[in-house]
Structure formats: C-alpha cells, structure tokens
Amino acid sequence: MRNILPLRSALLLVLIASVAVARGHDVNVRSVYVHGRQNERVEQVYVTPDAATLLRFEQPCVAAGTKMLGWEGRFEPVACAGKNVLIAPLQHFEPQDRFILVVLLADGTEVPFTLLGATRKAGEWPDQQVNVFIQPDTREALQAQLEESRARERLLEDAAWRRYQENTADHALAKLVVSGDIKQTSLVERERWVLKGRSARIVARVYGGKQKAAVLFTVTNRDSSKPWSLAEARLRTMRPGEDQRPPFLFGEERTFALRADRDEIAPGETGAIAVVVDRNAFETESGLVKTLALELYRQDGLLDAHVILDRRLLRE
Template identity: 55%
Template structure:
C-alpha cells in the first residue's frame, strides 16, 4: 500500500491558509495613543459597509458635540454609549473618501478622527474596535502598549519560523526582520547613515553590521509625491572599480538578499527596503575592493545609493 504525501509547497500553502483563517476569527482590535497636541494629525479609522466600528475611551462621551461631518445618507447616526462611540456606514466607502469625526468627552475634550473606506492593504483592514488612550503615559495605556509589544514579538518569531520553513536563506530572514523594525532580533548594529532628499521622496539609508561576517543596509523610504505611489523596481550590489566614483550603473555583481515591507508605498506613507550580504562579497583577486549598492524606483531612476568598504568589519 502506497502512502502519498503532498509536496512541500502544498503543505506550506495549507499551513499559511490555516494561519490566515485562524487570524480571521479574531476581531480586528487595535489601540491608538492620542496626545493633546494641536500639531498632531487626526487618527485615521478604516470602516466598511454594514459593519459597526466601536471606539472605546477611558471616560464617557457626550452626544452633544460628537458628530460626523457630511454623514447624511452614508452613515447611521453616530451613537454615544457610555465610554463607546459606534460608527456604521450604510454605503460603500472608497479608500480615498475622507470624513471628519469629532468626539466630545465628558470633560469637554474634543478628539478628531478621519474616517475612510478600508482596503486590503496591510494596516487598512476594517476596524472593529479601536481603543483610544488620551494619556499615553498613564498606567492603563502603558500596560496596553506592553501587551501589544509582546504580541508583536510573538508575531516576529512566527515570521522567523515561517521564513525557515519556506527554505529562505538566513540573509533573507535577517532582511525581513529589518523591514519589520526588529533589529534587536538580528546581530546587527547601526554604523552610519545618510539621508537623500528629493522632490518625490525622503530616504534614510542606514548601514549595519555584525562586525564579523555580515552587513546590511536598511532604506527608510517616505513617499512625498502627493498622488503617485512609490515602488521598488530593483536593487544592485556590485564592485566599485578602482578610480570610479558613485553613482555607478555597471560592474561585477555580488550576491545579496532583498526584502521589503510593502510592494507599494502610497503617497505620504513610509516603507522599508533591506539588503543583507556576506562579508565575502568584498573578496576579489585584485585585492581590497569597495562595493556600490543602489536601489531603483519603478521608473528606473536611482533613488538612493551607498558605498561600502571593509572598515565595517573588525580586524
């Protein structure tokens, strides 16, 4: 009697699907920490048709002064119920739609929010419950932040396990962790940084190393274009020939691992690109060499570049 086992790829898909289904059983709950600062922008809420989004505050709200501007025909009347505010769209809202919600609390504080339609992008799924903390340093808020930090830590370890299961290289796993802000889970320490300011973007390039065998560059990309998304087209790592100065577009290529935290960076938002390479990338029969790393945006233009040398490693 034969035993037929599904291939590794099928097992992986089944695992990922079961994880996704399990997560969908949990309500979409998140916390926001609002400071009483007129310079702070209004927190954004993501809603979807015929689903009630609940805001939970630390004190009661009042019907007088709590309102959505231009809500008629698009939302049920906003409801204050003790420390909760209920919002329910009755029409489909697009991600680009914007409505202003003002919540007035019992002590007279007014808290503004921007409401828009949800999308399937990471971080823009429909909100079912949003816990609002007006004093981020208060005990309840600090306790909640600690809980969220531990949950984030658990998710990062899960990501590390999945990366290993899929057969990704160690460098790909390290690059993925860097894009998620998890430097402390890697052996890397920041050594130097540059900032590239352009009309369409601000990019901070941070060079990191473990001091012995590996190096990394983390690009923090902020899209300043008011209407066009920012997309990564390519990244290149190659030898910088003697006598040549960057920027450079050709050369002897070197292997590296690449990861991004999102495929597209919408206008006004920030994303991360991480590159990890081994120390052996510097090896050359011609002796000591420098490396040139460049990232290129969707239209083929170079967005940022750095030059790397052996001084990153301890002697």
C-alpha cells in the first residue's frame, strides 16, 4: 500500500500558480553586416510588442527617407534619432506577416529590412538591439565580429560543461521519472496537484525516496497558436518563516537534475519535465534547511509553477 500523505499534512506543501513574475533576461544584441550599396540580401529582424527593437548604425539616419510599408495600427511611428532607429510593434504577428522597412543613411545608402514576428525558436528570438555595419572591414565591424566569435566560443564551452555535469546518477534517475518508469526507482508518490492556467494545464506529482525527492510536471499546452517551453528552473533554500508565495529571491541556489521529454510543447500537446533533488541540496554551510522552493519559468520569462519541498520527503 502506498504511503500517501493526508491533504493537510505539514510534510509537504505544494503550491502551483500562474503568476506574472518575470525573471531576468540578458539583452538580445546581435550584429549584421551589409556589404556595400549593392547588397542583395535583405536582413530579417524579429520584433515583439513585449519590447522595442533598436537598430544602430555607424552613421546618422535620415528621418525623411526612413519608411515602412503598412505600419499603421501595427507599429508606433518609426523613430529616427541620430544613428538609431527605434521599432515598437503594437501587437503580435502571425508567422506569415512581413513588413518592409527601408532606412536612409546620411551618405545616401538605403538599407532594407524585413520585420517578422519573433518566436521562441532558435534564431527567431526577439531582437532588442541590432548593430548594422555597412562595410565588413572597418575597425568597428572587425571588433564586433571578434567579440561575437569569443561569445560563440564561450557558449560552446558552457554547453560542453553542462553535458559533462549532466552525466550523473541523478540525471539518470530524472530520465526514468520523465519517461514514466517510476516502478524502476525507489520513489513513492506523495502528493499530486493540478493547475489550470491560461496557457497551460500543469499536473505536479511529488515523490519521496531514499536520500532523494523528485517532481514530475506534466504540462499540457492550452494556447491555440504558441508553443510552450521551459526557459529556466530554479531551486532555492527557504528561511524559517519565509513567505511561501513567489518569487523567492533571497535563498541560496541549489543544484538539481532535470530532464524534459521535448524542447517545446506544441499547441494542444502534452510534455513532461522531471526534477530530482538530492539530500545534499538541503545542506548549507549554516546547517540543514527544512524547505526548498522549486520554480519553473516558461519561455516568456513568467513563473508558471512553483513547488515547496520539505526535507522529510527524504528517507534515510
């Protein structure tokens, strides 16, 4: 017989909420290189009403010659100030929507752009700043290319390090949990909670085991057009008496293992995310903590679910 805790038990408090708590994002800045006046390629810029997009040039733009077709009611008027052009959409766009922007520079060069609605796919994230270089061999352009090369190298190193770190027993256990093979583990389900939000229906199953705790999130995407994906998961210690409502900003970050059965969940489909927490996560330099807060942030930076885990979930 399974050891299921009563609803009011103090052993486990699970709270799931769809709340508008944004997490911090790095500013999405990139560079494009336009090779002279006869450039045949029209650069694509991905925009969103959630943030303005700034185009930065090496020379001033001319407001009278900078224009966009069909912008009325969909964008704020394009602003041209000094070497900058500001683009501010008023609404989200369908994948097939395209808008042509032509920027006139002080030397008479016209630079065309295609504006598209941003998605969460790789390469289609919202552009917050695009640095535009007309000649690829200027000092500024070469410096930008060098910095981008170094940034790509750091990303590759970080990705390799993450893959190395994820080759652990806890990650193997998380893989079993996310695939539904709970019977192959020593974990026992302690509680289950259901949230029905605007964008997703989330079922959280919480498990306890020998020196381990785990949470399986089953996410059904209720949005009719946008995919759901996990941007970040966080695990923090909680202080005695701390408010158990998010966000949790002051606790110490702890390590955990995470596995997902897919990168993103298409509209109407269901996916799973598993998190495994070791007993060591409850140990700090100042001693053992009683509770940990686990948070899931979706692709737009909002907190979609959080779970409070009690140390007594762990069996010796």
